[in-house]
Amino acid sequence: MDKKKKTRSRSPEETPTDTRAQKRYRVDDTTPPPFNINNYQLIKKLGKGSFGKVMLASYTIKSQLVAVKIIKKKKKTDYHDIEMEATILRLGHTCPFLSRAYAIFQTESLVLFILEYARGGTLHKLIKRHRYLNSQEAQFYSAELVLGLRYLHKYGIIHRDLEPRNILLDEEGHVQIADFGFAQARKFDSKACHGTGGASGYMAPEVLEDVPYNSSADWWSFGVVVYEMATGKLPFSPNGTFQEQLDNITNTEPYYPETLTPEFRDFIQQLLKTKVEHRLGVYANAQDHPFFSSVNWETVKERSMVPPLKPRIKQIDMLSNIPFPENKIRKTGMNKEFTYIDPSWLDK
DSSP, X not given: OOOOOOOOOOOGGGOOOSTTOOOOOOOOTTOOGGGOGGGEEEEEEEEEETTEEEEEEEETTTTEEEEEEEEEOOTTOOHHHHHHHHHHHGGGGTOTTBOOEEEXXXXXXXXXXXXXXXXXXXXXXXXXHXXXXXXXXXXXXXXXXXXXXXXXXHTTXXXXXXXXXXXXXXXXXXXXXXXXXXXXXXXXSTTXXXXXXXXXXXXXXXXXXXXXXXXXXXXXXXXXXXXXXXXXXXXXXXXXXXXXXXXXXXXOOOOOOTTSOHHHHHHHHHHTOSSXXXXXXXXXXXXXXXXXXXXOHHHHXXXXXXXXXXXXXXXXXXXXXXXOOOOOOOOOOSOTTOOEEOHHHHHO
């Protein structure tokens, strides 16, 4: 995006009335401001997540940038999955390494997740910009990801779609695990999930094999992410059928650059064990691996470690004013108690 002069976001009264003007929606007079769709000005598309698109927006009440995940209600909409994603997003209030929901609500035809805007982009873009990360850089991002994953697994949540595009960076450069559209919750036993899900190249062998699995699949995907940080490439080809990808994983040894320290290489190898019971994160706590021997985990938990790489922060063209999807009245299967707001967001 071309750099343009940054302007103060408009209040609702200042919204232009030209053809770009956002359509105003009728809401109850008692609707709290965070749940009023008219108080959000869409600016640009950030990406397409599971079940919906994600837009950059301004919450005009505070002139604050937020990310808005917009899901259209349709006849075939799986409200159970949406409610599960909403439940997981609430954990961001108590774990800084997860994407955080400020507010969650619905209109007659839309489901809206109001999320903290991670201005630093994605880990994917960071890797592409630097080609690969050295041991110290990878250690920082890996440590924060380990705590994020362990927090999810503590609550029986399996992400199932961990990859660099779903790992966000805030303005300082700390990580946030995002996009829980494929996640499964309340999964504690050894064979909790079934069925394929996730990005090609990041799925664990047990997922590709289509056998029951649990959080072990996340540790494999995490291993692929760490390998990608170390080399800028995937350890195994993402091409072909699931069976062809599985055969490739089973019969191929990834290339490890000689520049990797022994601890770094072993860390990746322990995560990429095809047998679940031999995989790091399953048979042992990943935090205890020698790769993290110099890490103070209390410092990590407090987000006091200084990010090794400064993310690029782009200026935002606040003049954009994109309308929300048409708000036609439809029957909804969403729980009436679906709405949520982070109390600390109201306090700011």
